[in-house]
Amino acid sequence: MKPIVVKDVEFSYNGERILENVSFSVDEGEFVAIMGPNGSGKTTLLKLILGLLKPKRGKIEVLNLNPWESREKIQNYIGFMPQKEHISSKFPILVKDVVLLGKAARKKFSKLTKDDEEKAKEALRAVGLEDYWLKRFNELSGGQQQRVLLARALAVEPKILLLDEPFNGVDIPSQDKIVELMDELARKGVTIMMVVHNINPLLHHIHKIVLLNKRLIAFGSPFEVLTAEKMVETYGSSIPIIVCEEGYAHPLFGDTHG
Numbered sequence: 001m002k003p004i005v006v007k008d009v010e011f012s013y014n015g016e017r018i019l020e021n022v023s024f025s026v027d028e029g030e031f032v033a034i035m036g037p038n039g040s041g042k043t044t045l046l047k048l049i050l051g052l053l054k055p056k057r058g059k060i061e062v063l064n065l066n067p068w069e070s071r072e073k074i075q076n077y078i079g080f081m082p083q084k085e086h087i088s089s090k091f092p093i094l095v096k097d098v099v100l101l102g103k104a105a106r107k108k109f110s111k112l113t114k115d116d117e118e119k120a121k122e123a124l125r126a127v128g129l130e131d132y133w134l135k136r137f138n139e140l141s142g143g144q145q146q147r148v149l150l151a152r153a154l155a156v157e158p159k160i161l162l163l164d165e166p167f168n169g170v171d172i173p174s175q176d177k178i179v180e181l182m183d184e185l186a187r188k189g190v191t192i193m194m195v196v197h198n199i200n201p202l203l204h205h206i207h208k209i210v211l212l213n214k215r216l217i218a219f220g221s222p223f224e225v226l227t228a229e230k231m232v233e234t235y236g237s238s239i240p241i242i243v244c245e246e247g248y249a250h251p252l253f254g255d256t257h258g
């Protein structure tokens with residue numbers, strides 16, 4: 001069984017077509033990056049997989065279920081880290097509450113167990129913030145907040161992890177740790193899809209890349225996808241393309257760390 005199948009999917013917001021002819025499928029334990037310029041439909045694609053949006057045409061299957069029809073059910077198995085999340089700075093929520101929120105939402109306010117708390121602590125340890133359990137979320141730096149939101153996605157022990165630009169504002173050592181963690185989870189059979197702009201830190205870790213610009217430009221191994229031709233097709237000819245020693249081509253963004 002392929003945990004994620006997307007077939008001929010089309011989607012529009014208010015009549016404006018955002019995605020068309022998108023087809024790919026992801027195996028269990030595969031680690032997949034989603035790349036494409038701003039506004040190319042990456043977040044929209046994740047929302048379709050989560051069942052938050054309904055495709056206009058085509059078919060999506062997540063763990064053999066239609067996510068739009070079985071949203072509540074599949075959400076028990078998906079850890080999601082959204083691109084941006086606004087948690088009011090006036091609301092003095094603790095880090096532990098943010099991490100436990102993922103679990104609490106699934107349990108519909110029934111009591112959280114000691115085990116849930118252990119899992120949440122373990123997730124926080126995995127992102128290197130075990131000492132922040134009782135700190136106020138809004139007193140953390142932007143990058144630390146991102147890592148807490150990742151811990152929240154991990155704490156539900158997902159079969160599928162969907163991460164929308166998890167590296168935003170996260171320093172390089174923490175990025176490396178997160179990538180290592182993703183490797184380990186993928187080896188354990190967790191299926192991971194991660195939106196990224198800078199592919200460099202992931203190059204030797206990901207199995208496949210979805211290259212998107214409102215339509216699927218390419219899907220395959222980094223070697224198949226990261227060609228100068230496909231980069232130009234995705235990002236336009238004005239973007240500088242670098243070809244690294246291994247023969248991969250990728251766009252040179254302002255932010256090239258990693």
Ligand SMILES: Nc1ncnc2c1ncn2[C@@H]1O[C@H](COP(=O)(O)OP(=O)(O)OP(=O)(O)O)[C@@H](O)[C@H]1O
Pocket residue numbers: 013014018036037038039040041042043044045083
């Ligand atoms: N709720 C919405 N209503 C109407 N249009 C939307 C909505 N959300 C996104 N769009 C539009 O859909 C297009 C794709 O948006 P999406 O957020 O999927 O892009 P993205 O690839 O994630 O971009 P980014 O790299 O900036 O995060 C954009 O043109 C955006 O303006």
Ligand SMILES: [Mg+2]
Pocket residue numbers: 042043044083164
């Ligand atoms: Mg986005």
